[in-house]
Amino acid sequence: MSGKKTGLIHIYCGDGKGKTTTGMGLCARAAGYGYRVLIYQFMKDNSTSERNVLSLSENITIVDGLAQEKFSFQMTPEEKAAHKEFYESQLRLITKKAEEEQFDVLFLDEAVYAIRAGLLDESLILEFLKNKPPHLEVILTGQGPSKALIDAADYVSEIKKVKHPFDHGMSARKGIER
Numbered sequence: 001m002s003g004k005k006t007g008l009i010h011i012y013c014g015d016g017k018g019k020t021t022t023g024m025g026l027c028a029r030a031a032g033y034g035y036r037v038l039i040y041q042f043m044k045d046n047s048t049s050e051r052n053v054l055s056l057s058e059n060i061t062i063v064d065g066l067a068q069e070k071f072s073f074q075m076t077p078e079e080k081a082a083h084k085e086f087y088e089s090q091l092r093l094i095t096k097k098a099e100e101e102q103f104d105v106l107f108l109d110e111a112v113y114a115i116r117a118g119l120l121d122e123s124l125i126l127e128f129l130k131n132k133p134p135h136l137e138v139i140l141t142g143q144g145p146s147k148a149l150i151d152a153a154d155y156v157s158e159i160k161k162v163k164h165p166f167d168h169g170m171s172a173r174k175g176i177e178r
Contacts, residue, residue, distance in 0.1 A: 007104070007136040008154035009129055011145050013112060016159035017177060019141040023107050024050045026139060031059035035104035035137075038063070040094045042087055042114040042142075045069040049175045061103070063094055072117035080119060087120045095128045098136060105137045112142025112149065126152060 010026070012019040020041075027037045037060045041048065046064045054060050066086065075083065091108075098106045114120035125140070129152045132138060140149070150156050172178045 005135060007132065007134060007138065009152060010137070010139045010155040010157075011112065011149060011153045012139070012141045012157050012159060013143055013145050014159040014161070015143060016161040017164060018159045020048070020109050021050070022157070022159070023109055023139045023141050024054060027060060027105060027107050028054060028057075030105045030137070031057045035059065036102070037061070037105040037107065038094065038098050038101075038103040039107045039109065040090065041065055041109040042120065043069055043072070043110045043117075048178050063090075063097070065090065072119060080117075083119045084121075087114055088124060091120065091124055091128075095132075099133055102133070104135065105139070107139040108141075109139075110142045111140045112145045114142070115146070115149075116142065116144045122146060122148065125149070
């Protein structure tokens with residue numbers, strides 16, 4: 001259903017729960033309208049629950065990442081270097097796919113986190129955003145976007161944590177937080 005004229009850039013950031021959920025909701029909305037959606041999740045192991053239902057839509061394509069992930073602070077310098085190389089290669093492949101196959105929406109989940117953790121060169125994202133196809137809507141999530149990313153975006157929504165069960169030792173629950 002391409003033909004949308006103006007694709008804007010969204011950033012969902014902050015320390016609260018719901019950045020990915022918000023991005024996935026926007027993807028579901030766009031797919032429901034008939035837009036073609038491409039999703040890639042940095043720093044996640046292909047097992048988040050929302051993928052199960054979104055992958056049922058013929059309008060949504062989800063590109064798998066690494067089968068096993070861990071937080072960046074748990075990585076050795078060698079693991080960080082390998083992840084950076086992998087993520088930058090994946091970004092190039094995904095953005096090329098979005099352009100060549102004329103997707104309407106591209107969701108780069110946790111791209112902001114990957115940048116902040118030193119696992120993705122911000123200049124690659126900024127260059128893509130500057131030169132993206134005019135119709136392509138782009139969604140980025142993660143904590144702590146730089147001023148340059150904020151300036152490149154059309155929407156920036158901050159999700160603020162007021163209270164979270166994790167603060168009291170509760171792990172992420174399948175189907176709710178992951």
